[in-house]
Amino acid sequence: QVQLVQSGAEVKKPGASVKVSCKASGYTFTSYDINWVRQATGQGLEWMGWMNPNSGNTGYAQKFQGRVTMTRNTSISTAYMELSSLRSEDTAVYYCARGMGPVPDYWGQGTLVTVSS
Amino acid sequence: QSALTQPASVSGSPGQSITISCTGTSSDVGGYNYVSWYQQHPGKAPKLMIYEVSNRPSGVSNRFSGSKSGNTASLTISGLQAEDEADYYCSSYTSSSTRVVFGGGTKLTVL
Secondary structure, three states, rough: OOEEEHHHHHEEEOOEEEEEEEEEEEHHHHHHEEEEEOOOOOOOOOEEEEOOOOOOOEOOOOHHHEEEEEEEHHOEEEEEEEEOOOOOHHEEEEEEEEOOOOOOEEEOOEEEEEOOO | OOOOOHHHHHHHOOOOEEEEEEOOOOOOOOOOOOOEEEOOOOOOOOOOEOOOOOOOOOOOOOOOEEEEEEOEEEEEEEEOOOHOOOOEEEEEEEEEEEEEEEEOOOEEEEE
């Protein structure tokens, strides 16, 4: 069965960077895009960007341009999302989600990133 | 402010039907048949319930159905059950630089 397993919770100071991993199994990793979506506590879903694991091509939401980098390691079927220059407003649960075209279908369990001094 | 507009809350009694709307523009909902709906229970990841406007993934109950008219998509849940109580989000492909946009979410309460 399709599974996306994300790395554990992180606590970071303002100005630092965080890198979240997303290990895929149960399907061919390079055949589907990976999307990243975040959700602040009590808030809605916010799409951050996508990556094609086969080509490495990426597309980022304008809000995160310059601060986010999405990469992958195809040998271990793992995608990564790195967010830099963290601020308190970046405190949220970060999800990876497989992309069936432009449709996120299977989601990881989420990774809580807390930004606090 | 979310790109797609949903009602903040809806409610219904067990056995009834409810409909959640999702309004966008011709650049997203109205322009493409890539509208999806997600169910999210507290503390859990979203679950895909409807994709490409009206298609159900394998394993999703046929009590869930989707439709679209112009710039507004709708999710209908028939025969409401207690387990349907959750937050529901719509999403759409968009021609803007942001590939995917979400609605603000609708909290469904089963009375």
